[in-house]
Amino acid sequence: MIPPRNLARTLLLTPALVAIGAYWYFLLDSHRQIREATLARTETVAQQLANGLAAQMASVVRNIDFVSDILRQDYVSDKSAFAVSVQGAFRAFPEHTLLQVAVIDRNGYLAYSSLGMQEKVFLGDREHFRIHAEHPDTDRAFFGKPLLGRVSGSWSIQFSRPVRRDGAFDGVLVLSISPEYLSHALEQLGLGEHDSAALIREDGSYLATNRDIDFFIGETVKGSPPYLAPDAPARGSFRDGATHAPLGRISAWRHLKDSDQLMVHVGIAEQDVLAPVEDEAAASRKANLAGTLLFLFLLAVIMRQWRRLEHQHMRLQRNEKLYRSFFEKHSSIKLLVDPRDGSIRFANDAAAAFYGYARSTLESMRITDLNSLPADEVRASIGEATSKRSNRFVFKHRLAGGALRDVEVYSCPLEMDGTTLLYSIIHDITERQQLEIRLKDSEERYRRVFATVPSGMMLLDGEGDIVLWNDAALTILGVDAAGLQRRAVKLFKRDGQPVAIEDYPSRRALREPAAHALYYAELENGGKRWISVHTSQLPPDAQGRSGAVVSYTDVSKLIELEESLLISQSVFESTTEAIVVADADSRVIRVNPAFTRMTGYDAEEVIGKRPVVLSSGQQDEAFWQAMCQSLNAKGSWEGEITDRHKNGQLFIEKLKISALTHPDGIHSRYVALCSDITSQKEQEAQVWHRAHHDALTGLPNRNLFLDRLGQAITRAQRRRESVGLLFIDLDRFKPVNDTWGHQAGDLLLCQVAARIGTGLRDEDTLARIGGDEFVVLLPQVASMDGCRNVAAKILANLETPFELGMATLSISASIGIAISHEGDCSAEALLHSADVLMYKAKQERNSFASA
Numbered sequence: 001m002i003p004p005r006n007l008a009r010t011l012l013l014t015p016a017l018v019a020i021g022a023y024w025y026f027l028l029d030s031h032r033q034i035r036e037a038t039l040a041r042t043e044t045v046a047q048q049l050a051n052g053l054a055a056q057m058a059s060v061v062r063n064i065d066f067v068s069d070i071l072r073q074d075y076v077s078d079k080s081a082f083a084v085s086v087q088g089a090f091r092a093f094p095e096h097t098l099l100q101v102a103v104i105d106r107n108g109y110l111a112y113s114s115l116g117m118q119e120k121v122f123l124g125d126r127e128h129f130r131i132h133a134e135h136p137d138t139d140r141a142f143f144g145k146p147l148l149g150r151v152s153g154s155w156s157i158q159f160s161r162p163v164r165r166d167g168a169f170d171g172v173l174v175l176s177i178s179p180e181y182l183s184h185a186l187e188q189l190g191l192g193e194h195d196s197a198a199l200i201r202e203d204g205s206y207l208a209t210n211r212d213i214d215f216f217i218g219e220t221v222k223g224s225p226p227y228l229a230p231d232a233p234a235r236g237s238f239r240d241g242a243t244h245a246p247l248g249r250i251s252a253w254r255h256l257k258d259s260d261q262l263m264v265h266v267g268i269a270e271q272d273v274l275a276p277v278e279d280e281a282a283a284s285r286k287a288n289l290a291g292t293l294l295f296l297f298l299l300a301v302i303m304r305q306w307r308r309l310e311h312q313h314m315r316l317q318r319n320e321k322l323y324r325s326f327f328e329k330h331s332s333i334k335l336l337v338d339p340r341d342g343s344i345r346f347a348n349d350a351a352a353a354f355y356g357y358a359r360s361t362l363e364s365m366r367i368t369d370l371n372s373l374p375a376d377e378v379r380a381s382i383g384e385a386t387s388k389r390s391n392r393f394v395f396k397h398r399l400a401g402g403a404l405r406d407v408e409v410y411s412c413p414l415e416m417d418g419t420t421l422l423y424s425i426i427h428d429i430t431e432r433q434q435l436e437i438r439l440k441d442s443e444e445r446y447r448r449v450f451a452t453v454p455s456g457m458m459l460l461d462g463e464g465d466i467v468l469w470n471d472a473a474l475t476i477l478g479v480d481a482a483g484l485q486r487r488a489v490k491l492f493k494r495d496g497q498p499v500a501i502e503d504y505p506s507r508r509a510l511r512e513p514a515a516h517a518l519y520y521a522e523l524e525n526g527g528k529r530w531i532s533v534h535t536s537q538l539p540p541d542a543q544g545r546s547g548a549v550v551s552y553t554d555v556s557k558l559i560e561l562e563e564s565l566l567i568s569q570s571v572f573e574s575t576t577e578a579i580v581v582a583d584a585d586s587r588v589i590r591v592n593p594a595f596t597r598m599t600g601y602d603a604e605e606v607i608g609k610r611p612v613v614l615s616s617g618q619q620d621e622a623f624w625q626a627m628c629q630s631l632n633a634k635g636s637w638e639g640e641i642t643d644r645h646k647n648g649q650l651f652i653e654k655l656k657i658s659a660l661t662h663p664d665g666i667h668s669r670y671v672a673l674c675s676d677i678t679s680q681k682e683q684e685a686q687v688w689h690r691a692h693h694d695a696l697t698g699l700p701n702r703n704l705f706l707d708r709l710g711q712a713i714t715r716a717q718r719r720r721e722s723v724g725l726l727f728i729d730l731d732r733f734k735p736v737n738d739t740w741g742h743q744a745g746d747l748l749l750c751q752v753a754a755r756i757g758t759g760l761r762d763e764d765t766l767a768r769i770g771g772d773e774f775v776v777l778l779p780q781v782a783s784m785d786g787c788r789n790v791a792a793k794i795l796a797n798l799e800t801p802f803e804l805g806m807a808t809l810s811i812s813a814s815i816g817i818a819i820s821h822e823g824d825c826s827a828e829a830l831l832h833s834a835d836v837l838m839y840k841a842k843q844e845r846n847s848f849a850s851a
Ligand SMILES: Nc1nc2c(ncn2[C@@H]2O[C@H](COP(=O)(O)OP(=O)(O)OP(=O)(O)O)[C@@H](O)[C@H]2O)c(=O)[nH]1
Pocket: 729, 730, 731, 732, 733, 734, 735, 737, 741, 742, 743, 744, 745, 746, 770, 771, 772
């Protein structure tokens, strides 16, 4: 489909080209018609020439025939005069045109020759003889084919007539005529160089031509021209491309009158005839071609101009479309404002979308309706933009919904239809403004963090220059800003070797992505400051700038702590005290070798577990609760507990638990120090036992008894109960010693103690408080009767004689019974009462006395 913009050009160009084509068609057709008319006229001329030539050639033939007829008659009538007649015949022809006169006798032998007779020559095989001999009754002239004379060596045409004598065939008269004789008449026609004229026999043999006679004589017409057709008319014409010559010809033929054997042919060369026509046509074509080229040139110029105009028009249309699209469809918010009254003349789609008004609404508003500034300030800004004093403004514009947005407005004056308008591009920078504020806040935050972070911070640029540092860096490194800049800090490695310049953090930071090292700096006061140095390369920023940050941390206290920890670790490992460290959940974290030695458990067997594996079951729930309360309240507990060794043996340990407490009050760790005090406790128990028991009987001694008695009285007082006390003194024990010895006395005392004990309950206490004095404490006696029953039972138990080995002895005892109700007396007082009553019973012996 042709684009519309090309349609007009096509509509103009097509008829123009069609007109040119038609013009040339008719021009060339007229040339063709002229050529055809010329050829038709030439054909007529050719026919006329053929007619004339035929008449002329007929006259020539008649002349020859006339001569031959006379000679024939002379030959028949008077052979002697025949030679004279022959001479006359030669004179009748132009010189050298009658070549020979000959007579062939009826038998075919040469009877006469004007050239003389030397020998008998047979010519009966010649065409002209055979024609006449075969038709002896016909008297006709005959032109034979041109022959090349055997004697003369020249071409000749044999004109023959039969010789009749007495009405019978008597031979043939032959005139040998030069072809030039016949051709002369053809040449007289005055034909052109390329035209042809010929005398032709009916079999197509050339007898004469107007040119190139040597070429044509003896030859036959080539091809099948119409005049050689069997039914060809006596005259006619035709156009022959190349019948007689390589060039086209217009031919005409005409049979000679009174001779059906001969015809003339005239060929007029087309090129000669058409030459003037073609010249004229060529001149016409040239002229018309020039005119056509001029026309086409003018047409091309017109087309070019037209196309240029079209392009200009299209460019204008495109520009207009582009400008319109640029304004209307551009994503930027655009307004055209009339500075005279602030009216919005044009608004694009982006403006409508931004402000929330339809474009038509916007274009009916004034800029002061959008700008939050007072109208006079807005007008002042418009004036600045119009006068180009300023082209950038930041305003707050109000949207249709009432929201205010920060906008950046670029305005410049624009001439439009003779009016100056302000072309304004509005950018919503609300987010940008907020982002800038956030960025400022963020920068301020980072600046404050940088300034207040306890670690020293130093920022290096890509060249290794120090571009930023904080006060902490100066403090930790012990230099001022100038000292930092000139790298005045001297750093040393842990082994005391100074740090090589290339290994300084500011150098390493640019070499290695991240590094850490521990150095110490020598301070002015001679002290050391341990510094942990971290370097980290910064990723390239948006501008491709790289750099590194170096952080310094004062770890002097950590180093001290580390040393302290090393000591602690040594103590932990080597101390004889078992140490257990547990977490807040009381699960074991660490134990030392002393723990393993004390408990038999390796560290792997207890770590992660609670120390319950050591539990002996000796401590009740209350014990553990008390321990927990103490830990919670005081953060420590100290005491003795009985644990179980891995081999099952119980052991007593002295245990001190300390809770490690976080500042928030949560116990994070428990550290227990344990000592195995089993043997110590056993020794203490033995001492105590010895101090509180009778060495002979093992019974509690006076002190222990008084202690228990006091406790019983206190308890009885609290419980409103009674305590009974029996004071037992053996009767007449001294004689046993005296009689059986002290050892027997000891033995008896032991057996008496056992015998007394068999009558007591578990809660009762039997003690020996003197040589043969025993006391029984009845802590929960119901009444005095109960005490008396016990005393009676004791006396009864003693009645059985004692087997001492060396003798069997009987012994009794006197018992004083005292009772305390609800703690109404002290232990000493109660004992004293019982003692007094025992003396009372002593009066009777083997009896008891009570109050
Ligand atoms: N074998 C022995 N005798 C002791 C021991 N302690 C004291 N005696 C003796 O026990 C005797 C107690 O004497 P007494 O109670 O005064 O005399 P007694 O013969 O029992 O007289 P009565 O109590 O009045 O019946 C003294 O002779 C002491 O020397 C001891 O541990 N072993």
